[in-house]
Amino acid sequence: MRMxxxxEIHEQLATKRKLCCDCPTDYREAPPNTNVCPICTAMPGAKPMPPNVKAVDAVIELALMLGCEVVLDQPIYVQRKHYDYPDLPAGYQHSSTPIGINGELVGVRIREVHLEEDPGAYDPVAGTVDFNRCGVPLVEIVTEPDMHSPEEARRFLRQLMLVLDYSGRVRPEPGTLRADTNISLEGGTRVEIKNINSTKGAYRAVKFEVMxxxxxxxxxxxxxxxxxAYLESQMITVPMRMKVVDFHVIPDPDIFPIVIDRARVETIRKRMVEVPHQREQRLVKQYQISQAVAGVIVSERELADLFEAVAKEVDPKLVATWFQTNLKKVLNYMKLRAADVRFTPEQFGGLLRMVKDKRITPEQGELVLRELVKQPAELEKLLRRIGIPITVELREKIKLEDRLKVVPLKHGELEAAVVKTLEENPKAVExxxxxxxxxxxxxxxxxMKLTRGRADPREILKFLSAKLKGKKKRRVSRRTKRSK
Ligand SMILES: [Zn+2]
Known part of the structure; x- marks a missing residue:
């Protein structure tokens, strides 16, 4: 059955001020109803200010990144979209006519990109309303119904999130995304689902609805x-309202229409960052790396920036391999993002050069990387601190007395250290x-720490693997016994 x-996606723009007044947009930090003024609470007689230029520029930039044409030299109206709800003191929401049209992202056509305003936050259980969010500028992105499976929908949303993230023009905090989706099956009717706030949620909502x-x-x-409405907790959709809502949309007579000229668009285009899927293609060509690796590298803007900086230092192919495997692995395990990385491109480059020149093994390199991620450090000092044996020329640099302190491992000492480590770190073992x-x-x-760096990393890994293998076997046999 073809579907x-x-x-229709809404995301808050990262401006400091609201759309039609000077109130701050950081509503999360502020006590309820403190970031408000007569304009954003729609007091009688209060007139909106002209739309925030930064918000308009941000929407133009996002429209360009989504391959849209910007609507030039004609009035773009800021409209009043009427509906009644406690979170909307004016009784209408501001929503512009399209600023961008006819775009495309990963094969999905973007119909329109608008500027909008967030309503306040209503808590139906407590019966309270907080207007801090009221008037925070949003971008609204409307696609054509070009996706044909829940998987395609998820892929598109992921890519869109990545573009928004790259732009730096939307709020980085999670939970600011709101997506509505419409789904129709061949021979059926178009149904709209609201209340989706993550890529995973969208995938599940679509999957449920199709079924x-x-x-x-x-x-x-x-x-x-x-x-x-999609109920995240139960992963189902429930009826919200029959679809005969007329918003009575009229241009706001208090707001002068926005007119955008070519010069403004060109200025924005110049400062705009490269879109992730285009960057991916460029990385493939420029550095001769595979599509898969480039895909991993562009999955975070900071990771891609870091890659290109390190690729200036060392062989880009080696850098790419390390980014795809070791660095990703270390970041995943430590639950960090590329933005949290502390080392400089030069330090990472230096580390890769050591691996390339066979001064340290790749395994040792990964241990060093694990430390570097947390804290930038001089490589040689770091190697000594975590006790990686280094080559002759490096040894020369280390003071003689330091070397004399090194006592070789006693028989059984390494094994004891391995056993102790396994006991003390049950989470990692698990x-x-x-x-x-x-x-x-x-x-x-x-x-390594326990033996104060006197053990050979290869020996350590060998011992560890052997002990862990033993644990695995014991666990499996215990399980089979129990099942009998
Ligand atoms: Zn205000």
């Missing part, structure tokens, strides 16, 4: 033309047994 899925509509069609029932191979390096680092 058609389209989206529901399919079942109705197969039974020969008519699908009502309606708006439904992770490893569950298949998270990167936990092994974490444990190796601990053993």
């Amino acid at each position: 058609k899925i389209g989206f 529901r509509q399919k079942a109705l069609i197969e039974r020969g029932a008519v699908i009502p033309y309606e708006t439904r 992770d490893y047994l569950k298949g998270r191979k990167e936990a092994l390096n974490f444990l190796a680092g601990k053993v």
Whole structure:
């Protein structure tokens, strides 16, 4: 059964001020109803200020990044979209006529890009309203119904989130996304679903809705033309209202229409960042790396920036391999994003050069990377601190007395250290047994510390692997016994 899925996405813009007044937009920090003024609470007689230029520029930029044409040299009206709800003191929401049209992202056509305003926050249980959010500028992105499966919908949303993230023009905090989707199956009716606030939520909502509509069609029932709400906690959609809402949209007579000229668009185009999927293509060509690796690298803007900076220092192919495997692994295990990385491109470059010149092994390199991520450090000092044996020329630099302090490991000392480490780090052991191979390096680092750097990392890894293998076997046999 062929299906058609389209989206309407709202995301808050990262401006300091609201759209039609000077109130600050950081409503999360402020006590309820403190970031407000007569304009954003629609007091009688209060007139809106002209729309925030930064917000308009941000929407133009996002429209360009989504491949849209910007509507030039004609009035763009800021309209009043009327509806009654406690979160909307004016009784209408400001929403512009399209600023961008006819765009495209990963094969999905972007119909329109608008500027909008957020309503306040109403708590139906407590019966309270907080108007701090009222008037915070939003971008609204409307797609054509070009997606044909929940997977396609998810892929598009992921890519869109990435573009928004790259732009730096939307709020970075999670939970600011709001997506409505419309779904229709062949022979059915178009149904709208509201209340989706994550990519995962969108995927589940679409999946549920397709199933529901399919079942109705197969039974020969008519699908009502309606708006439904997605309930995140239960992963289902429920009826919200029959779809006969007329918003009575009229241009706001108090706001002068926006007119955008070519010069303004060109200025914005010049400062605009490269869109992730285009950057991916460029990385493939420029650095001769595979599509898959480039995809991993552009998955975060900071990661891509870092890659290009390090690629100036060392062989880009080696850098790419390390980014895709070791660095990603370390970041995933430590639950960090590329933006949290502390080291400089030069330090990472230096580390890769050491690996390339075979002064340290790749395994040792990963141990060093694990430390570098947390704290920038001089490589040689760091190597000494975590006890990685270094080559002759490096040894020369280390003072003689330091070397004399090094006592070789006694018989059984390494094994004892391994056992102790496994006992003291049950979480990492558990992770490893569950298949998270990167936990092994974490444990190796601990053993290294315990032996004060006197053990050979390869020996450590060998011992660790052997002990962990034993644990796995014991666990499996225990389980099979129990099941008998
Ligand atoms: Zn205000």
